[in-house]
Amino acid sequence: MGVTIYLFNAYHFELLYARTAIGELLAYTFLPLVLLGCLKIWNNSKANGWWWIALGMASIANSHLLSLLMVTILLGGAEVYRWYQRKVDKAELLGFLKAGAVSLIAASYSLGNIIYLSLNNQLTLPFKNLITIDLTQVNQSILTNKFVEMAGSWNLGLPVSILFGYLMIQWLRQAQNVKIKEWTAWLKAAVISVVVTLNWWPLEKLATTPLGTIQFLGRLLCLTALFLMVAVVVYCNQQPFKKRIYWMIMILTGALALSSLFEFNQSMTPVPAGDGHQIVTPSTYLSTIEAGSYLPEYHPKTLQGKDALISNDKVKISAIKTIGNQGEYLVVSSKPKRVVDLPFAKYKGISYQFQLNGKVVHSQSNTHLKVKLSKKTNRLIVSSKAPQFDYWLILISIVAYVMMVVGLWQSRDSKNRLNGDIVI
Known part of the structure; x- marks a missing residue:
């Protein structure tokens, strides 16, 4: 169920097919590795949790800088929250420090070149903006089961939105039940990550600030999909259904998502030159x-x-x-x-x-x-x-990746698995 939600949501298809944002798509792919490492550490499975975080963060750093910044801020906020709850111990702090050090080494080739070019040149930085999501556009997109490139209409798609709504209803119905806290915490995080993207707030005033680097607030939907995935998994672990119901939901979700993809492919038209979408080839x-x-x-x-x-x-x-x-x-x-x-x-x-x-x-x-x-x-x-140091950096990065894979292999343990209680 979790994999179905993460793969067959409209935002994922938006990255892959509408925007073809390969860097963001790769970062989206590696994001669950970071979450897996965090959950292992937070659930006291400290044997290899930090290895997973290092692998995920290094891969995100090598894919998309803005995603790296977003995830880093998210992890920092989560740790501050846990520190406030007095849940952080020395082992956890050491694990995150080791993960950070190894990930920086593994990403040294990409980060090193960016720093080198930035120090030696005056570069044109990406434009700043804070384009919010318009619920009117989102509702139209969801109800018609379509996805388009317009940033104001980004969403998770019809099937995933239905699952999102179902969990919201269950949350309200069982509000007095203490057990639901384990999955509603993740659902609340998903809700917050959606609400902050909406045009309910006067965020355009912050477009010229460092916050404007995010450009499209809809990018936070990658976190929404991640949080919702965990919420659904924990919910299903607590209230197991028959396997055929799972299969029916997954098949229906996949079918509706693929239907929207087919519709997108059928509606594609040549984009006129001069509007920022012309395909760059040697001839153009x-x-x-x-x-x-x-x-x-x-x-x-x-x-x-x-x-x-x-x-x-x-x-x-x-x-x-x-x-x-x-x-x-x-x-x-x-x-x-x-x-x-x-x-x-x-x-x-x-x-x-x-x-x-x-x-x-x-x-x-x-x-x-x-x-x-x-x-x-x-x-x-x-x-x-290329400068001479580039050859050393790529070698160091490769060695670090090999080290991470070996570390994960050596620390594997059948007992080192997450139980059904996935909490922060």
């Missing part, structure tokens, strides 16, 4: 930049503070071939002997080599490729070389 690369149909995130800035990835309408560029860290392009200019700005970002701290018509040339700009073309039709080869 230049036109995409000229139309401004991209988000210049983490591109180097010019001395004037503008995005360095600019185009030049005097030239046409087409890719011949790209292999690894090298690309070969055909650059056609209306006139020869002209200095042009080409849309190739150039980061300080990275070694580049540019060959124009077989001769090595140097860029006249520190932030992008600016060269003098020798004739109308030119063959350009662009290559880069």
